[in-house]
Every structure is written in structure tokens, then in C-alpha cells.
Amino acid sequence: MKPFIKFFSSLELAIACMVLGLVLVFVGTLDQVHLGIHGATERYFYSFFVMWEIPNSEVAIPYLPGGYTVGTTLLINLITALFTRFRFSWKKAGVLMIHFGVISLLIGELVSSMMQVDSNMAIDEGATKNYSEDRTISELVIIDHSHSTTTDRVYAFPKAMLKTNHDVRHEDLPFSISINQFMTNSVIRKRDENTPSKSLIANKDIGLDYYAIETPKTGKMDEINRNTANLTIFDSEGNVAGTWLASLAFPLQRFSFEGKDYSLQIRNKRYYHPFEIKLIDFSFDRYLGTNIPMNYSSMIELTNYDTGENREFLIYMNHPLRYSGLTFFQSSFTPDELTTILQVVSNPGRHLPYISCILIFAGLSFQFGFGLITFIGKRLKRS
Amino acid sequence: MTRILRLIWTTLLVSALAFSGCKRATVAVYDVPKEANPSSKPKTAATLPNQNAPKGRIQWTKPDAWTELVPTAFRKGNYIVEGSSGAKTEITVSSFPGSVGGILANVNRWRGQASLSPITSDELARSLTQISVQGQSGQFVDIEPESTDPSAIYIVAAIFLYGGESWFFKMSGPQEIVSTQIATFEQFVNGLAFLDTEPEPEAAAIKPTDGELAFDVPAGWTESKGSSMRLASYEIVKDSFPSADFSITSFPGEAGGLSANVNRWRQQIGLPKWSDEQIQTELKTVKSDSFTFALFDLKPVTDDEKANVKERVLAAILKSDDRSWFYKLKGDVFLLETQRNKFRDVLLTSRFESSPGNNDL
Structure with a gap:
């Protein structure tokens, strides 16, 4: 056990982790050009290993420890060192605080990376919304409109389940869905004489007029991956009910199955909230006589179904609304300035970085202050 | 001390495994209130303020060289042309009720998109060409960039006031491509067909x-x-x-x-x-x-x-x-x-x- 503890509490390991962290930040920042912020974060920081895919094969080999590995090792190193090497004395109280600060910073980042949920709420002026959407995750939804007179039942199949030549089903649905082809990114074209024959199998709704061509995945912030699926619905006997082309940004496509009304759509993942937000006014103020932006703001009215609460808030730059564990930031708007886009963030670990900074600041102040006072004391004594 | 350390490692390991388990894909099932018209798009031109019911429409034919994109709420026609260098130019067709601020305002907005300074109404008159297609008169606007840089934005557009609406046929993109497509664009504009449609029934007392x-x-x-x-x-x-x-x-x-x-x-x-x-x-x-x-x-x-x-x-x-x-x-x-x-x-x-x-x- 001792060599094990010695290894994990060693200063060499701490330095190795920090160097690897630097390398990760450097490589990740460079690769951001190709992958975008989300892509680079997922690949280099929210992973145990950074993988390299061997060209023309599906084999991937790790070539660098990922952010999780480096962070967790550093965390273990700090905790182990704290218990094995550190001997408490008032002289070293500052060092202890700095250690706790860095530990809480690492834990905070781990919690954020695992539990933070980012989504967007786009609301037209005068309209109301009770859900936000994650623009980086899509899902295939089957909506049962015959479920009740007041509500629809939604079956949301996450993107991770949508793979070419795979079937997806849910026990409450009377049919199964076979994904003939899933494209992470695609362009949509109108059907013409050049339409590839494999795209002609779609025989329902939008698929009769349009087809999709697969394009390389993008990670850029200003581009979206237009997820598209060519899918066939089978009844329990294995008979074909039809083949649809579903794509992100296509409207709902309705169909009947065994006398019940359904619709299908690929859309951004939705998070429904127990309250609704109405956009009263979006304002884009410019400096007088110029087009230079001065302020973006959204006057909203929030109504909570459960508590009956009804309040108005003004959300503007650096002044988000914090409500029900969520933070609503003014994120963007449409060019016609009639629709606001709010970023909705749920992050249980959002306080930890503040606590870390306070601890580190206090620790450094104490340590340097203590050193300074000792030094001045010695000088005075000497003189 | 060893026991405490063992406990910490076990906790960290279990937490990491538990967190990674959270990402397993499952089907989510939930109920939502019915939407009024689930198949309608969230926002269409019809929901915008100050819209007139169209009293006529213009039909066009896509030139072979252009690639059609899916129309959007504002673009009735949406096309793209890619040059050999990979640069793209887009051609759009849109229509809005009324004069939409007038030709000068629109031309100056487009000049802004092309990084050019605004012009006065006198200068506008000089840069417009009156055109006539199937007896319908319109204006042709040519906003040529001042720079010779191939990537400088070049905009050409045709504007028709028809059926109480302003119709805009606009091509914009790097001049290296736009200049090669002007003849095609002119052909496209000359092939427009102006059709009559029944006016919308006047339902509301307020217009x-x-x-x-x-x-x-x-x-x-x-x-x-x-x-x-x-x-x-x-x-x-x-x-x-x-x-x-x-x-x-x-x-x-x-x-x-x-x-x-x-x-x-x-x-x-x-x-x-x-x-x-x-x-x-x-x-x-x-x-x-x-x-x-x-x-x-x-x-x-x-x-x-x-x-x-x-x-x-x-x-x-x-x-x-x-x-x-x-x-x-x-x-x-x-x-x-x-x-x-x-x-x-x-x-x-x-x-x-x-x-x-x-x-x-």
C-alpha cells in the first residue's frame, strides 16, 4: 500500500498532471478551429482519453489522457498529499486553504461537466413557452395525439439510439421503427432526376418531395448538424406502414396507425418546465445615430402553474434571471428583432468556483501576509 | 489514515462510474398539452405585423446552375451557387406587403451589407434601371463593390411592386461568382410570370x-x-x-x-x-x-x-x-x-x- 500512496501523493505526479493539463488546453484550443467549442470540450476535456481514429478503419486508440483522467488524478493527488504529507500548523494554514480551494475547483468542474444542462428558449414577442431546447442534442419524437383530449403523449428516442440499420421501439407503441439510414449532418435537396435510388424509398409526406445527402459533421458554433433519418415503420406482424424522411427543422409529419393519430419529427431535445415564460418585449438598443449595440434586453412575464406566481422580469446583458434552479441569460435574438433567445442553464455546481476563488484568495493573502509580517519583524529586530 | 484514503478512492471511483452511467440512452415518455396546430411552423410570415393578404403572385423557373435550398419563413425562393473556389453566392426571392420602407431604404440597407456608404435619392435614380417583364414594370439594382477584391460583396436585385406587395429577387455574394451569374440572373428575372390569385375574403372590420x-x-x-x-x-x-x-x-x-x-x-x-x-x-x-x-x-x-x-x-x-x-x-x-x-x-x-x-x- 505504501508505494501506492507514495506515488499518488508525490509532487512529481502533481507536476505531471499540470503539464498534461497545459498540453490538453493547448491542443484543445488549436483543434477548436475544426471542432468548435462543444466538439473540442467533449473530445479533450469531458473525456477519459483523447482518441485517435486510425484512418479508413473504425478502430480508435487513446493517445493522450483526457480532462477527466488528468483532473481526477490531480484531485486524488491533492487529497492524498493533504493527508500524508501535510502537518497542520498556523504557519501553513494558508497552504491548506489553497489546497482546499483547488480541490473544490476540480470537484466543481467535475460536477458541472457531469450535471450542467445548457438549453435555449426562443420566444416570439407576445408568445409563451414552457420548454427550452438543447441545440446540441437531437431526438426522434413520436407523438401520440389520440392519448387524451387535452394532452399528447411524447415518446422521445435520443440520438444515441438512432443508428443506421437499427430498430427502435417502445413497449407502449404498437409499431417499431427501423432506421434505414441516419445522417449526423446532411443537406436537403428537392427530388429530381438526380435523386439517388436509395433515397426514393421514402414514400410518405415530405420524403416524397425532398431527399437528404450526408455531409461531414460540423462542430462550429455558427453551424448546426442537420440530423436526418430515413425510417420505416413496421406493425407487430412486420408489415410496412410507410417510409418517412425525418430531419431537424422539418415540421411534424402526421400519420394514422390502426385508427390512431401520430406524428413524427426529429427535433432538438426539449426540457419542459413547470412554469411558462411570455416575451412581452425584446429590445435591441443602439448608441444614438449608430448601429453599435448598446444593450439587448427581454422583458418577460413568468407564470408558475404550481404556485400561481406571476411576475415580470427584465433580462439583459450580465443580468440573468435566476429561477427554480435555472439561470436565464440574454443569449441572442433573430434578425427581425421579434424573437429573443434565452440561454437556460442548470448547474448544481455553479457556486463551487466562487467558493474556490475565495478560499484560494484568502489562502494566498494569509500565506504571503504571514511571510511579510515575519520578514518585517525580523528586519525590525535586526535594526 | 490508510482506511480514510481507501474510503476516498472508493468514493471517487464509485462516483465516476455512477456519473458515467447517467449518460445511458433511454426513451423519455411524457405528456404535453395539445398544440393548436402541431404541424404548423412556429413562426411564419403570416404572424408578422402589418402583413397584407397577397392579391397576386409571381412564379419563376430555377436556372439549372442553381441549387435549390429549403424555403424559409421569409424566403419564398432560396438558391445557392458555388464557385470553383468553394465560395458561395445566394439567390433569394421574398415578398412583403407595401413598399417596405421604399426602394432607397432597401438599396441603402443592401449597400450596408456590401460595406458601401449610403446614397441619396438623386444617386439612387442614376443607379436604377427600369425594366419591364410581361408588361410589369420594375427596377433593376446593381450594387457593384468599390474594391477589386474577388471576395468583396456584390449585390444585384430586381424589385417589382405587384399585387400590393414588394417582390425582391436578390443575388448576393463574392463578386468573383456574382459577376459570372449576372446573365443567368437576368434570364431568371425575364422569365418571371405574374399570376392573379383570388383576393382573400375580407373578414375583419379592422384592416x-x-x-x-x-x-x-x-x-x-x-x-x-x-x-x-x-x-x-x-x-x-x-x-x-x-x-x-x-x-x-x-x-x-x-x-x-x-x-x-x-x-x-x-x-x-x-x-x-x-x-x-x-x-x-x-x-x-x-x-x-x-x-x-x-x-x-x-x-x-x-x-x-x-x-x-x-x-x-x-x-x-x-x-x-x-x-x-x-x-x-x-x-x-x-x-x-x-x-x-x-x-x-x-x-x-x-x-x-x-x-x-x-x-x-
Whole structure:
């Protein structure tokens, strides 16, 4: 056990982790050009290993420890060192605080990376919304409109389940869905004489007029991956009910199955909230006589179904609304300035970085202050 | 000490495994309230303010070299051409009711997109070419970049006023491609077909789309800096009273309904909510030559309210089949008493004038 503890509490390991962290930040920042912020974060920081895919094969080999590995090792190193090497004395109280600060910073980042949920709420002026959407995750939804007179039942199949030549089903649905082809990114074209024959199998709704061509995945912030699926619905006997082309940004496509009304759509993942937000006014103020932006703001009215609460808030730059564990930031708007886009963030670990900074600041102040006072004391004594 | 360390490692390991397990894909099943028309797009041109019912339409044929993209809410036609260098130029067809701010405003907006300075109306006349397609006259605009850089933005456009709408056929992109496509674009424009369609039945008594909302501004009211959504914004300053604020806003549909809006205004000045029956009882109507407004006077009435609430709201709602206009005057209880008749005059003189602009091209 001792060599094990010695290894994990060693200063060499701490330095190795920090160097690897630097390398990760450097490589990740460079690769951001190709992958975008989300892509680079997922690949280099929210992973145990950074993988390299061997060209023309599906084999991937790790070539660098990922952010999780480096962070967790550093965390273990700090905790182990704290218990094995550190001997408490008032002289070293500052060092202890700095250690706790860095530990809480690492834990905070781990919690954020695992539990933070980012989504967007786009609301037209005068309209109301009770859900936000994650623009980086899509899902295939089957909506049962015959479920009740007041509500629809939604079956949301996450993107991770949508793979070419795979079937997806849910026990409450009377049919199964076979994904003939899933494209992470695609362009949509109108059907013409050049339409590839494999795209002609779609025989329902939008698929009769349009087809999709697969394009390389993008990670850029200003581009979206237009997820598209060519899918066939089978009844329990294995008979074909039809083949649809579903794509992100296509409207709902309705169909009947065994006398019940359904619709299908690929859309951004939705998070429904127990309250609704109405956009009263979006304002884009410019400096007088110029087009230079001065302020973006959204006057909203929030109504909570459960508590009956009804309040108005003004959300503007650096002044988000914090409500029900969520933070609503003014994120963007449409060019016609009639629709606001709010970023909705749920992050249980959002306080930890503040606590870390306070601890580190206090620790450094104490340590340097203590050193300074000792030094001045010695000088005075000497003189 | 060893036990504590073992415990820490085990906890970290289990937490990491538990967290990684969270990402397993499962089907989510949940119920949501029914949407009015689930297959409609969230926002279409029809929901925009000041839209006219189209009384004619223009048909066109896509040139072979252009690739068709899916139309959007604003683009009736959406095409792209890619040059050999990979640079792209886009060709769009859009239409909006009325003159959309006039040709000069649109040309200057496009010049801004091409990083060129605005021009005057005299200069505009020189840069426009009058064209005629199937007997319909229109204008051809050529916004050539001043720079010789191949990537400088070059815009050419054809504008037709047809069926009460402004139709814009616009090609914009790097000049290296646009210059190769001008002949194709001209052919495209010359092949336009102008078709008649039946006018929409006139359903609503109010025709908001007939123009911009106007009214006689009462004496003593000064225009204030409103938000982008306000159609009108005025400030009333009198004696030592805090200034009162007048606004007109407009939303598609009923914008939450009568009850929600009246109670929101009441809550803004600290008055309790009214029941639906009370709202109906308190509702008064004001009739002008053209319109009928629902009028509400929201002021403290009981002793308790008078002691705590110092503000009052005069609000009027004008509804058409698909839009609502909200007139709201908010300010000190006593100041508003002096402005009551002026507020009424604003309602009585309200009308729609001339064609509005629209920048959504």
C-alpha cells in the first residue's frame, strides 16, 4: 500500500498532471478551429482519453489522457498529499486553504461537466413557452395525439439510439421503427432526376418531395448538424406502414396507425418546465445615430402553474434571471428583432468556483501576509 | 489514515462510474398539452405585423446552375451557387406587403451589407434601371463593390411592386461568382410570370394592414424613447407629478387574452386581480368612426387600496381577427385624472395611414 500512496501523493505526479493539463488546453484550443467549442470540450476535456481514429478503419486508440483522467488524478493527488504529507500548523494554514480551494475547483468542474444542462428558449414577442431546447442534442419524437383530449403523449428516442440499420421501439407503441439510414449532418435537396435510388424509398409526406445527402459533421458554433433519418415503420406482424424522411427543422409529419393519430419529427431535445415564460418585449438598443449595440434586453412575464406566481422580469446583458434552479441569460435574438433567445442553464455546481476563488484568495493573502509580517519583524529586530 | 484514503478512492471511483452511467440512452415518455396546430411552423410570415393578404403572385423557373435550398419563413425562393473556389453566392426571392420602407431604404440597407456608404435619392435614380417583364414594370439594382477584391460583396436585385406587395429577387455574394451569374440572373428575372390569385375574403372590420397606426397627439404629450416593440411611446409631464407613460403595442392574436392582460396591469400598480366576471362588469367600450375599443380604468377604489396604491392605468384594447393593439397610459392617480379625456381623444382619432416598412428581407 505504501508505494501506492507514495506515488499518488508525490509532487512529481502533481507536476505531471499540470503539464498534461497545459498540453490538453493547448491542443484543445488549436483543434477548436475544426471542432468548435462543444466538439473540442467533449473530445479533450469531458473525456477519459483523447482518441485517435486510425484512418479508413473504425478502430480508435487513446493517445493522450483526457480532462477527466488528468483532473481526477490531480484531485486524488491533492487529497492524498493533504493527508500524508501535510502537518497542520498556523504557519501553513494558508497552504491548506489553497489546497482546499483547488480541490473544490476540480470537484466543481467535475460536477458541472457531469450535471450542467445548457438549453435555449426562443420566444416570439407576445408568445409563451414552457420548454427550452438543447441545440446540441437531437431526438426522434413520436407523438401520440389520440392519448387524451387535452394532452399528447411524447415518446422521445435520443440520438444515441438512432443508428443506421437499427430498430427502435417502445413497449407502449404498437409499431417499431427501423432506421434505414441516419445522417449526423446532411443537406436537403428537392427530388429530381438526380435523386439517388436509395433515397426514393421514402414514400410518405415530405420524403416524397425532398431527399437528404450526408455531409461531414460540423462542430462550429455558427453551424448546426442537420440530423436526418430515413425510417420505416413496421406493425407487430412486420408489415410496412410507410417510409418517412425525418430531419431537424422539418415540421411534424402526421400519420394514422390502426385508427390512431401520430406524428413524427426529429427535433432538438426539449426540457419542459413547470412554469411558462411570455416575451412581452425584446429590445435591441443602439448608441444614438449608430448601429453599435448598446444593450439587448427581454422583458418577460413568468407564470408558475404550481404556485400561481406571476411576475415580470427584465433580462439583459450580465443580468440573468435566476429561477427554480435555472439561470436565464440574454443569449441572442433573430434578425427581425421579434424573437429573443434565452440561454437556460442548470448547474448544481455553479457556486463551487466562487467558493474556490475565495478560499484560494484568502489562502494566498494569509500565506504571503504571514511571510511579510515575519520578514518585517525580523528586519525590525535586526535594526 | 490508510482506511480514510481507501474510503476516498472508493468514493471517487464509485462516483465516476455512477456519473458515467447517467449518460445511458433511454426513451423519455411524457405528456404535453395539445398544440393548436402541431404541424404548423412556429413562426411564419403570416404572424408578422402589418402583413397584407397577397392579391397576386409571381412564379419563376430555377436556372439549372442553381441549387435549390429549403424555403424559409421569409424566403419564398432560396438558391445557392458555388464557385470553383468553394465560395458561395445566394439567390433569394421574398415578398412583403407595401413598399417596405421604399426602394432607397432597401438599396441603402443592401449597400450596408456590401460595406458601401449610403446614397441619396438623386444617386439612387442614376443607379436604377427600369425594366419591364410581361408588361410589369420594375427596377433593376446593381450594387457593384468599390474594391477589386474577388471576395468583396456584390449585390444585384430586381424589385417589382405587384399585387400590393414588394417582390425582391436578390443575388448576393463574392463578386468573383456574382459577376459570372449576372446573365443567368437576368434570364431568371425575364422569365418571371405574374399570376392573379383570388383576393382573400375580407373578414375583419379592422384592416390593420392598411397602414401604420396613427392618432392625433394631445397637447402636452412628448414623444419618449420607447422599446423596439412600441408602436408609439409618449411621456406626460405636468406640475410636480411623476411623469406618466403612454404606449401602444401590438401582438398577434389575443396576446394572452383579456383577463391575463388586465390582471397583469393591475398587478403592475399593486392592485389585486379581478375575476373574469369583474372584468366583464368593469369593461367599458369606446366607439370611434372606425373601431370599437375595450376600455379599462384601473385605479385604487377601496380605502386600503387608496392608502397603498398611488398609480393608475388607463388601458384600451383594440382587436382584429388576428391581432390586438394595447393602448396603455400609466401614471400618478391624480395626473391621470387630468389626462382621461386626452386618452379618449387618442382612441377616437386612431386610424391606419400609409404603408409601413418591413426590414425582413
